[in-house]
Amino acid sequence: MQMKTIKWEITEETARITFTRPEKMNVINTEFLEELGQVLDKIAKKEVRVLVLTGEGKAFCAGADIIEMTSRETVRQVLYFNHMVNTLLNRIEDLPIPIIAAINGHTLGGGLELALACDFRIAVRGAKIGLPEINLGVIPAAGGTQRLPRTIGITKAKEMLYMGEPISADEAEKIGLLNKTVLPSSLEAETEKLVESLLKKPALALSMLKEAVNQGTQLDLRRGIRYEGKVFALLNDSKEKEEGIRAFLEKREPVFK
Numbered sequence: 001m002q003m004k005t006i007k008w009e010i011t012e013e014t015a016r017i018t019f020t021r022p023e024k025m026n027v028i029n030t031e032f033l034e035e036l037g038q039v040l041d042k043i044a045k046k047e048v049r050v051l052v053l054t055g056e057g058k059a060f061c062a063g064a065d066i067i068e069m070t071s072r073e074t075v076r077q078v079l080y081f082n083h084m085v086n087t088l089l090n091r092i093e094d095l096p097i098p099i100i101a102a103i104n105g106h107t108l109g110g111g112l113e114l115a116l117a118c119d120f121r122i123a124v125r126g127a128k129i130g131l132p133e134i135n136l137g138v139i140p141a142a143g144g145t146q147r148l149p150r151t152i153g154i155t156k157a158k159e160m161l162y163m164g165e166p167i168s169a170d171e172a173e174k175i176g177l178l179n180k181t182v183l184p185s186s187l188e189a190e191t192e193k194l195v196e197s198l199l200k201k202p203a204l205a206l207s208m209l210k211e212a213v214n215q216g217t218q219l220d221l222r223r224g225i226r227y228e229g230k231v232f233a234l235l236n237d238s239k240e241k242e243e244g245i246r247a248f249l250e251k252r253e254p255v256f257k
């Protein structure tokens with residue numbers, strides 16, 4: 001289905017959202033956020049098990065629309081927009097399914113913050129990856145100062161944030177910001193391969209795993225381990241555990257429905 005800033009497709013088990021303003025580097029504006037939120041509502045109502053986010057053109061997403069940014073004159077207008085962006089990115093981070101950012105090109109500012117809210121990041125070689133906000137006299141405001149250090153460590157995060165210099169996809173993979181870099185011609189196939197692998201995993205256990213890891217980044221070690229234990233216990237009488245154990249004993253691959 002084509003909307004003004006994105007198009008989306010939901011099949012039996014997967015959903016795919018494509019940002020469709022390549023001429024504007026798929027920048028984040030109010031309309032984009034509203035449409036993304038509408039599609040997340042649709043996905044939440046289905047038994048979708050994997051979501052792929054990708055873009056058309058040379059950029060996955062070049063960040064917040066700088067032109068629209070200049071129209072936000074009062075602190076309140078900025079606070080409202082930040083609330084809108086972060087509500088959406090937190091929804092993505094909390095969606096109880098694996099989300100893949102299939103990074104088709106430059107991923108800067110809010111675009112990288114969007115990708116950081118996803119579970120996997122596969123990028124094409126040649127993509128510029130960074131948080132250049134400091135060079136605009138501002139700082140990231142969609143989680144970049146929080147998720148980036150938690151993802152790659154404070155040392156490289158401060159370097160990326162303070163210098164505002166984009167890095168290459170290869171460098172981003174090296175520092176653990178990306179799962180993989182691929183040739184542009186392979187992005188689709190590599191993404192589908194990851195989707196297929198994830199669809200073979202137990203959906204409930206994957207959701208619980210995401211929940212435990214995400215909550216763990218916000219808890220101290222002991223509370224995180226306690227949280228993990230409770231999530232583990234919830235799976236104890238699941239059909240997925242039954243199948244997993246039975247498949248092991250019968251020396252065969254498990255089939256998680």
Ligand SMILES: C/C=C/C(=O)SCCNC(=O)CCNC(=O)[C@H](O)C(C)(C)COP(=O)(O)OP(=O)(O)OC[C@H]1O[C@@H](n2cnc3c(N)ncnc32)[C@H](O)[C@@H]1OP(=O)(O)O
Pocket residue numbers: 023024025027058059062063064065066067106108109110111128132133136139140141142
């Ligand atoms: C809380 C969050 C804050 C933020 O995210 S702040 C924004 C952070 N993002 C950036 O600073 C990235 C800015 N954009 C760029 O650096 C470059 O673009 C690219 C590297 C992405 C691509 O460069 P190239 O291939 O030379 O294309 P081009 O001529 O710069 O851009 C094509 C058209 O796209 C518009 N555009 C690009 N990025 C943005 C943006 N972030 N906000 C608004 N417009 C943008 C340009 O202006 C231009 O438009 P026209 O063709 O009309 O001249």
